[in-house]
Amino acid sequence: MQGQVVRRTIIGLAALIVAGIGLVLALPWIASTQLVRDRIAYELSAWSGYRVQLSQAPRIDVWPTFSAHLSNIALYEWGAQGSRPVLEAERIDIDLSALAALRGDVVFSRIALEHPLLRLTKATPVFDMPPSPGGGRMSRAIDTAGEIVAANAVEPELSDLPSDPFGQVTFNDGRVAVVDGGEDQVILSGLTGQINWPALDRPATLAAAGVWRSEAIRVEASSAEPLLLLAGGTSQVRLSLDAAPAKARFEGAANLSTNSFFDGQASFETPSLRRALEWSRTDIAAGQTIGAAKLSGRITGSAERLRIEEAALDLAGSPGTGVLELSTDGAAPTIGGSIAFEQLNVGTFLAAFTPQVDRVDEAADLIDENAARQLNLDLRLSATQAQLGNFALAELAATAQLKDGSAAFDISDATAFGGTIQAGIRIEPAGGANAVELRLLASEIDVGAMTLEAGGKRFVPQTRGNFSAILRGKGNDWNSVISTSEGTLTANFGPGDIVGIDANAFLARTAEGQLFPLSSVAEGALPMRGLQFSAAVGRGLARIDTATVSMEGRRASLTGIVPLAGRALALSGEVAPVDGQGEVTGEAVKFFVGGGWDEPFISPVPSTPDVRDAPEL
Numbered sequence: 248m249q250g251q252v253v254r255r256t257i258i259g260l261a262a263l264i265v266a267g268i269g270l271v272l273a274l275p276w277i278a279s280t281q282l283v284r285d286r287i288a289y290e291l292s293a294w295s296g297y298r299v300q301l302s303q304a305p306r307i308d309v310w311p312t313f314s315a316h317l318s319n320i321a322l323y324e325w326g327a328q329g330s331r332p333v334l335e336a337e338r339i340d341i342d343l344s345a346l347a348a349l350r351g352d353v354v355f356s357r358i359a360l361e362h363p364l365l366r367l368t369k370a371t372p373v374f375d376m377p378p379s380p381g382g383g384r385m386s387r388a389i390d391t392a393g394e395i396v397a398a399n400a401v402e403p404e405l406s407d408l409p410s411d412p413f414g415q416v417t418f419n420d421g422r423v424a425v426v427d428g429g430e431d432q433v434i435l436s437g438l439t440g441q442i443n444w445p446a447l448d449r450p451a452t453l454a455a456a457g458v459w460r461s462e463a464i465r466v467e468a469s470s471a472e473p474l475l476l477l478a479g480g481t482s483q484v485r486l487s488l489d490a491a492p493a494k495a496r497f498e499g500a501a502n503l504s505t506n507s508f509f510d511g512q513a514s515f516e517t518p519s520l521r522r523a524l525e526w527s528r529t530d531i532a533a534g535q536t537i538g539a540a541k542l543s544g545r546i547t548g549s550a551e552r553l554r555i556e557e558a559a560l561d562l563a564g565s566p567g568t569g570v571l572e573l574s575t576d577g578a579a580p581t582i583g584g585s586i587a588f589e590q591l592n593v594g595t596f597l598a599a600f601t602p603q604v605d606r607v608d609e610a611a612d613l614i615d616e617n618a619a620r621q622l623n624l625d626l627r628l629s630a631t632q633a634q635l636g637n638f639a640l641a642e643l644a645a646t647a648q649l650k651d652g653s654a655a656f657d658i659s660d661a662t663a664f665g666g667t668i669q670a671g672i673r674i675e676p677a678g679g680a681n682a683v684e685l686r687l688l689a690s691e692i693d694v695g696a697m698t699l700e701a702g703g704k705r706f707v708p709q710t711r712g713n714f715s716a717i718l719r720g721k722g723n724d725w726n727s728v729i730s731t732s733e734g735t736l737t738a739n740f741g742p743g744d745i746v747g748i749d750a751n752a753f754l755a756r757t758a759e760g761q762l763f764p765l766s767s768v769a770e771g772a773l774p775m776r777g778l779q780f781s782a783a784v785g786r787g788l789a790r791i792d793t794a795t796v797s798m799e800g801r802r803a804s805l806t807g808i809v810p811l812a813g814r815a816l817a818l819s820g821e822v823a824p825v826d827g828q829g830e831v832t833g834e835a836v837k838f839f840v841g842g843g844w845d846e847p848f849i850s851p852v853p854s855t856p857d858v859r860d861a862p863e864l
Contacts, residue, residue, distance in 0.1 A: 287353055290353040298325050301318075313344075314343060319338075320339050333366055338362070339359065340359040342356045342357040344356060358415070359417045360416070361419050364423075364431075366424050366426050368426045384411060391409055395475075403475060408447065408474055409448065410447060411446065420437060421439070437456075440453065440457075441454060450471050453466070454466075463491070464489065466487070467485075468484065470482045470484045476502075481501065482500070482502075484501045492518075492522050494517070510547045511545065515540075515543070516541040520540040520563075540562050540563065543559045552573070553572070554570070556570055567630075570584045577623065580623065583625040583626065585626065586627075588629065589630070590632045593635040596647075623651075624649035628643070630642075638701075644660045644661070645661075655671065655672065658671065663697070664697045666690050668689045669686070672685055680723055681723060681728075683721065684719045685716070685718045686718075687714075691713065694709075694740055695707050695708055705769060709772070710742065710744070710778070711741050712778070718784060719734055730810075730811070730812040732787055737780065739778070744773060747772070748765070748771070749773070750773045750798065753765075760853060762850050764846060766846065773796070776797040779793055782794075784811065788811070790808055791808070803821070804823075805820040814843035816847055819837070821838070823836075834854060836851075839852065
């Protein structure tokens with residue numbers, strides 16, 4: 248008897264289990280009713296706020312998962328007759344909750360879009376957005392979050408945020424287009440990725456890859472309070488962008504509303520600044536030779552005005568630190584601030600922002616005022632060590648400025664060749680040609696060392712001294728500027744030698760009365776007590792007023808004209824004996840200097856006979 252009771256109990260339990268399993272297995276079939284089928288489009292519209300149009304009724308699959316499949320679906324703005332869909336897709340696959348379907352509800356746990364096209368039309372300070380749906384659960388949730396932000400933007404009450412479940416959205420081979428003049432301008436293609444957002448009051452993540460401006464990119468983003476972010480509030484976010492032309496990172500607080508705000512750590516790096524600027528299409532032209540660049544630091548401010556504190560900048564191998572400010576609220580982007588470098592290649596730095604000045608004998612780079620109009624710049628620079636062409640500088644203090652088509656770079660102070668130098672270049676638009684000013688001032692420098700570094704190999708003064716050059720010219724290339732320049736050239740050197748001239752050999756060859764190259768008397772050095780030089784420059788010609796070399800018992804002087812843009816020489820000179828007070832004590836040896844800078848020729852001038860020595864008639 249007892250055995251029969253046990254057996255019946257076991258059979259009853261088994262029957263219940265089988266019935267339970269059968270009921271669970273039957274739930275999707277039970278839920279797969281026409282009511283559920285009809286409510287799928289309604290729920291998509293209720294969530295998005297857009298009008299949903301299906302080309303055919305959804306297909307419901309029971310196994311292996313309870314899911315719906317929609318073909319050729321489109322979402323439109325309500326009341327916008329004849330408009331293009333805000334979102335369209337060849338197919339949308341939706342995972343459904345069978346238990347919710349038993350109650351007549353439709354709950355999505357995952358949505359997968361195949362070949363979707365999203366159209367954006369509404370611009371914000373940070374990015375474009377699709378047209379506002381004007382309703383729907385998502386729109387109402389954003390409005391509720393907006394009210395929470397308005398009540399307390401600093402510490403919003405997060406517990407009052409809507410907690411509706413959202414789920415996962417995946418997309419494959421999608422496109423994003425901006426509607427411009429009724430035409431779709433595709434800005435992203437091949438877009439594949441997913442959004443994970445369990446509930447509206449929970450964190451969300453985005454991971455996507457695609458093609459932007461012909462370059463493959465990958466974007467990853469996350470937000471601690473995404474609903475607040477969409478409602479104009481502030482949330483902790485992480486964002487990274489990886490592409491061949493550039494990489495960017497940000498982690499911190501962000502606000503993407505009209506009054507956008509950022510506060511966090513950011514970084515940017517590129518293997519080629521020129522390529523990155525061309526890819527970004529910012530209409531800012533970088534220099535021809537600019538390579539790798541890196542920038543990192545803490546950024547604060549808005550999309551229109553950012554401040555980068557503790558900025559670490561590495562421009563083509565010149566690392567520096569300081570503070571930068573970026574502004575885009577004017578006619579052209581503006582960069583300001585101060586950067587301190589341990590080592591700085593001045594030419595490379597300038598090439599990133601201004602027309603590049605190459606070697607003097609190849610000076611043919613265009614000075615394009617449009618390049619200076621693309622960017623406003625006001626930077627204060629300092630460097631422990633710096634390189635300007637062939638010149639090594641130390642303790643550099645300089646400024647670089649671009650504004651309204653004008654460009655300026657000034658070295659206010661630097662040490663070089665045992666002395667100090669100041670230099671500057673200014674370019675200003677002036678009608679059809681640019682007005683250019685060049686300035687160089689040097690004090691107590693080693694003239695010989697500087698001459699050798701500048702490429703001089705002959706007639707090298709081994710002395711210390713001061714000199715200045717101030718030139719102003721007009722033109723759209725460097726040769727035109729030099730050939731039209733006006734200004735002054737002065738020099739004052741102390742005791743020393745001029746290597747490459749044998750004074751005695753020079754006088755001996757001059758006495759022969761025959762034309763000879765100066766290189767024929769280049770063995771030796773000319774000892775001097777000092778050198779004074781001054782010239783007025785006009786229309787590209789240097790008119791020498793004073794060019795005097797004082798020697799022991801002699802004084803050599805030159806006068807004449809030297810074209811700055813050419814190599815020809817047209818000078819007259821003399822070597823006269825002098826006493827200790829500098830007074831001429833005898834007949835001077837006179838000569839002409841012709842040829843070119845690289846190969847001067849000396850033409851002796853015969854002495855004029857004294858009329859007192861002429862024979863009587």
